Amino acid sequence: MLYSRIKDLVSIIITNYNHADYVSECLDSIKNQTYKNIEIIIVDDASTDNSMKIINNWIKKNEQNLSSKNSITCISLPRNSGFAGAVSIGFFLSKGEFIACQDSDDLSHPNRIEKQIDFLKKHPEIQIVGTNYSTFENDNFNPKPIKNWLKYGANNIKKLYSEGGHCVSHGTILFYGKLFDKFGGLTRKLKGAEDYEFITKLLSFGVDNLSDVLYYYRIHDEQRSHEFYDEKSLNIDLSNIRVLLVLDSMNIGGTETHVLTLASELLRLGIHVAILSDKGALYEDFEKLGCNIYNMNFPLSIIKSESNSLKYKNKIKNIIIKENVNIIHAHQSPSGSLCIDVAKELNIPCIFTVHGLYYQDIASTKLNNSTKIISVSEPVFDWLHEFNVQSIVIPNGIDFKNFYPKKSTYIREKFQISKNSFVVLYASRLAWGKVAVCENVIRVCRDLRNRENIDIYAFIIGNGPGFNNIKNTADRINSSFNKKFIYLMGETTNMIDFYSNCDCVVGTGRVALEALACGKPLIATGNQGYFGLLNKGNFEEAWKVYFGDHKSIKNNNAYFLYEDLKSICQNRESLESVGSDGYEWSKNIFDIKETTKNIIKLYKLAMKEVFYNKNIIYGG
Numbered sequence: 337m338l339y340s341r342i343k344d345l346v347s348i349i350i351t352n353y354n355h356a357d358y359v360s361e362c363l364d365s366i367k368n369q370t371y372k373n374i375e376i377i378i379v380d381d382a383s384t385d386n387s388m389k390i391i392n393n394w395i396k397k398n399e400q401n402l403s404s405k406n407s408i409t410c411i412s413l414p415r416n417s418g419f420a421g422a423v424s425i426g427f428f429l430s431k432g433e434f435i436a437c438q439d440s441d442d443l444s445h446p447n448r449i450e451k452q453i454d455f456l457k458k459h460p461e462i463q464i465v466g467t468n469y470s471t472f473e474n475d476n477f478n479p480k481p482i483k484n485w486l487k488y489g490a491n492n493i494k495k496l497y498s499e500g501g502h503c504v505s506h507g508t509i510l511f512y513g514k515l516f517d518k519f520g521g522l523t524r525k526l527k528g529a530e531d532y533e534f535i536t537k538l539l540s541f542g543v544d545n546l547s548d549v550l551y552y553y554r555i556h557d558e559q560r561s562h563e564f565y566d567e568k569s570l571n572i573d574l575s576n577i578r579v580l581l582v583l584d585s586m587n588i589g590g591t592e593t594h595v596l597t598l599a600s601e602l603l604r605l606g607i608h609v610a611i612l613s614d615k616g617a618l619y620e621d622f623e624k625l626g627c628n629i630y631n632m633n634f635p636l637s638i639i640k641s642e643s644n645s646l647k648y649k650n651k652i653k654n655i656i657i658k659e660n661v662n663i664i665h666a667h668q669s670p671s672g673s674l675c676i677d678v679a680k681e682l683n684i685p686c687i688f689t690v691h692g693l694y695y696q697d698i699a700s701t702k703l704n705n706s707t708k709i710i711s712v713s714e715p716v717f718d719w720l721h722e723f724n725v726q727s728i729v730i731p732n733g734i735d736f737k738n739f740y741p742k743k744s745t746y747i748r749e750k751f752q753i754s755k756n757s758f759v760v761l762y763a764s765r766l767a768w769g770k771v772a773v774c775e776n777v778i779r780v781c782r783d784l785r786n787r788e789n790i791d792i793y794a795f796i797i798g799n800g801p802g803f804n805n806i807k808n809t810a811d812r813i814n815s816s817f818n819k820k821f822i823y824l825m826g827e828t829t830n831m832i833d834f835y836s837n838c839d840c841v842v843g844t845g846r847v848a849l850e851a852l853a854c855g856k857p858l859i860a861t862g863n864q865g866y867f868g869l870l871n872k873g874n875f876e877e878a879w880k881v882y883f884g885d886h887k888s889i890k891n892n893n894a895y896f897l898y899e900d901l902k903s904i905c906q907n908r909e910s911l912e913s914v915g916s917d918g919y920e921w922s923k924n925i926f927d928i929k930e931t932t933k934n935i936i937k938l939y940k941l942a943m944k945e946v947f948y949n950k951n952i953i954y955g956g
Contacts, residue, residue: 704724
């Protein structure tokens with residue numbers, strides 16, 4: 337921005353390329369706005385027709401009718417800079433507190449600007465507002481209301497964009513100029529999606545649409561489409577996708593288990609998969625996939641030494657060349673940050689999945705150099721927005737062939753636990769806030785035995801730096817009862833056997849997804865706080881906080897867990913229906929087949945973006 341912003345002034349940016357036949361009508365519609373405190377900024381993007389002559393004639397004829405002599409600016413670019421460049425130049429020249437967009441082939445209703453300004457001033461939580469629109473055919477101005485792709489309500493709009501959708505029309509938007517001053521204008525990452533990316537990065541400031549029809553799209557052969565992408569434009573055959581999945585290690589955890597499941601589904605679909613990771617407890621499971629695995633001893637934190645970093649990058653490059661990889665999909669910071677750099681150097685796309693709120697080491701620096709970013713939950717999507725990182729929400733998937741309602745008593749029999757006893761399962765890496773959650777589970781089971789005389793047992797599964805503290809607590813409580821009812825199982829890969837032998841699961845993240853898939857009642861509690869027992873009435877609310885792991889509605893207070901466990905222990909007849917409801921709901925959202933489809937769509941989009949920028953055409 338060249339100037340200090342002027343209060344209440346609206347800068348209307350009109351970009352033009354070869355619209356000589358339409359631009360005068362467009363300008364008339366802006367001149368006739370009922371809101372008069374405006375400036376008009378016209379950016380002609382090196383038109384090859386007589387657009388500039390038409391524009392200059394219009395200015396000479398109408399400038400005396402505008403509010404001031406300085407209320408119109410027109411520049412003609414010496415060479416074509418494309419839609420994103422022309423719009424951003426207009427934003428840069430703006431002086432108003434507000435900026436409005438307008439395409440030079442379209443028209444605005446006389447009340448458009450007035451209604452949008454009025455809306456923003458009445459709704460301080462909204463800083464960007466679009467409008468509904470109608471269409472008309474070329475010179476026949478007979479606007480037709482149409483069923484369009486717009487959505488209404490800031491939360492609905494934010495949700496759709498987080499899923500990769502598009503529901504705000506760029507030509508209709510009006511927003512506070514300070515947003516451009518802070519975040520800049522449109523980018524040229526993907527032709528046809530420049531407006532999508534601009535709106536996406538402003539979502540956390542409140543975006544809404546007015547339902548009033550205040551904009552008129554002209555239908556003609558040269559118009560820009562509102563589509564972000566369509567299936568035809570992503571016509572890349574699956575057999576042409578060669579992906580390198582990258583992890584720090586193959587230890588037991590939600591991220592690693594997700595990548596194992598994703599790799600299996602990608603291979604099933606005929607996509608070439610190679611895996612780069614250090615070894616770990618899941619290595620044998622990865623080996624069973626039958627794809628090439630490359631082991632690399634990644635450090636526990638970001639490499640700061642350039643010489644050391646270069647050694648890793650050269651090894652990664654050699655793997656990419658050997659496997660003929662054309663897309664990288666990374667998941668963790670130390671390995672992923674290296675892959676982001678390598679992808680840039682080799683000019684291939686890099687997808688990065690952010691699995692939680694612990695990527696501070698790359699969120700504000702490296703992450704935006706990825707081609708596309710996946711958030712596994714809405715809270716992660718919101719968190720990334722704090723770093724001006726745009727992403728798409730695609731949840732981690734579960735293979736419902738491996739996790740399903742299964743009846744078994746094997747483990748109960750092994751530990752001589754009666755079928756009438758109530759068994760609680762808690763599974764997690766025993767670190768961070770989850771150590772405190774685990775201690776709550778153990779102490780609540782103790783108190784339910786003491787106070788309510790409930791025959792309750794607990795299976796604790798997991799390892800980590802907090803394991804010894806948990807073991808000491810469990811041993812002390814078991815000794816005080818002269819009976820073992822708290823069982824520490826350590827790490828295990830046969831989780832379905834434990835799910836099938838318990839009555840209820842306490843957990844979050846991937847454990848929550850697996851428990852739901854196995855038809856088990858779930859009490860959600862995680863790093864961020866407590867959610868409670870899932871049921872038909874709160875499934876969506878639980879998903880919005882990722883089961884307490886990425887956001888919460890309550891603190892992790894043992895009292896809440898005590899009351900919920902007490903309630904379901906005393907109402908065991910309802911457990912089967914609660915578990916069945918959870919299974920049906922989760923299958924619609926977290927099935928690996930569906931989540932992988934969305935990931936593949938993003939792979940194709942990333943490939944299109946990178947190869948468009950290289951002027952390489954991919955066919956399928």
